[in-house]
Amino acid sequence: MTATSNAAEQNLPQIGTPQWLEAEIRQYLCSGSYDSSFAGWPGMNFVDVAQKARQRLLTALAEETLGRANGFGYQVTLPSDLHAWTRNKLAPMVHGLFGADECPAILGMLARNVVFLTGQNIVAVLMEQRWLSTAWNLANLYLYSVGAPALSQQACHIEGLSQETTCYVSMSYFDETDPFADFVVHEAAHVFHNCKRTTIGLGESRRQEYLLSIDYFRRETFAYACEAYSRISSMAASTRLRQQLLERHGEALPPPDDRVDHGEYLDILAEAVRARNGWQRILKRCAPIQRRQPHVTNTP
Known part of the structure; x- marks a missing residue:
């Protein structure tokens, strides 16, 4: 049929x-x-x-x-x-x-x-x-x-x-x-x-x-971290004030995305707000992991 x-x-x-x-x-x-x-x-x-x-x-x-x-x-x-x-x-x-x-x-x-x-x-x-x-x-x-x-x-x-x-x-x-x-x-x-x-x-x-180059599994983490750091750095010029804002951010709801490890996300931002160039710290933390190739020894 x-x-x-x-x-x-x-x-x-x-x-x-x-x-x-x-x-x-x-x-x-x-x-x-x-x-x-x-x-x-x-x-x-x-x-x-x-x-x-x-x-x-x-x-x-x-x-x-x-x-x-x-x-x-x-x-x-x-x-x-x-x-x-x-x-x-x-x-x-x-x-x-x-x-x-x-x-x-x-x-x-x-x-x-x-x-x-x-x-x-x-x-x-x-x-x-x-x-x-x-x-x-x-x-x-x-x-x-x-x-x-x-x-x-x-x-x-x-x-x-x-x-x-x-x-x-x-x-x-x-x-x-x-x-x-x-x-x-x-x-x-x-x-x-x-x-x-x-x-x-x-x-x-x-x-x-x-x-x-952003690690595939950290693309959302990178975007959310850039988003939050942009707001934090625009509202505070000093490291102390940026850290205070980050603490306030950490007490609120985390990014509503299960692709983001919330602990890692806050740790990345904590490193960024202390740095002279926080953007580069975010990039470094979200870059692809470079895995060393195993060393092969040629034997006769």
């Missing part, structure tokens, strides 16, 4: 029918999941099928997002010069992690690629996404920011998301009350291990292909 006849007997939409396609679209909207092979979608060949399916799913996602956000909004406005604001926000971290000759290129790249999701740009942002899963997460990020119902109760409640060199940030950033939180710094820190040096015109070597 064929899959088509099985579907017919169970009163299910048959593959390739308009009803089946609508069911596939609804599945994507409700869960973010989809068949990456796009089997059953119309088209002349695999590339044509994939392009048309992706376009249809993203269009449906944009329409659903706008529909859910209708009637919701926020009162916060963006800085009048977002590029200048972003450069000023990220300059301490960039100057602390990179040499003076590389800072202009890195700051320029970041200033162009921090995107706050608004009602004016959300459709364009969703439609330009390469990955359908990223688009679905961004739609939920935007819906959460305006107080609208998310696409799924299982959707992650996030305030920011990095994709390659772009940092997408919720407008709720400007309503944040946690003195140690900074989603912009957090997402920008992730760009450093996602962006290859040649992407922004910097030289690379065999051992330095990306802007920074």
Whole structure:
């Protein structure tokens, strides 16, 4: 018995029918999941099928997002010069992690690629996404920011998301009350291990292909540590005051991420607030562990 006849007997939409396609679209909207092979979608060949399916799913996602956000909004406005604001926000971290000759290129790249999701740009942002899963997460990020119902109760409640060199940030950033939180710094820190040096015109070597080498299992620790250290160092100039702020931070809730060892995270920050360049201490603690190759002795 064929899959088509099985579907017919169970009163299910048959593959390739308009009803089946609508069911596939609804599945994507409700869960973010989809068949990456796009089997059953119309088209002349695999590339044509994939392009048309992706376009249809993203269009449906944009329409659903706008529909859910209708009637919701926020009162916060963006800085009048977002590029200048972003450069000023990220300059301490960039100057602390990179040499003076590389800072202009890195700051320029970041200033162009921090995107706050608004009602004016959300459709364009969703439609330009390469990955359908990223688009679905961004739609939920935007819906959460305006107080609208998310696409799924299982959707992650996030305030920011990095994709390659772009940092997408919720407008709720400007309503944040946690003195140690900074989603912009957090997402920008992730760009450093996602962006290859040649992407922004910097030289690379065999051992330095990306802007920074961060241990895979400490990437979130690195981003959270940069986020907190950015806030601490901006609020206190002396070591004593930075240590006091760190103690206050340690008494609050830890980063809500099970990928972060909270003890290690606080230990990294403790080392950073005592150092002359805390950024470099964070980088050193989160760098890949260099394992020595076993020595092999040639015997005759």
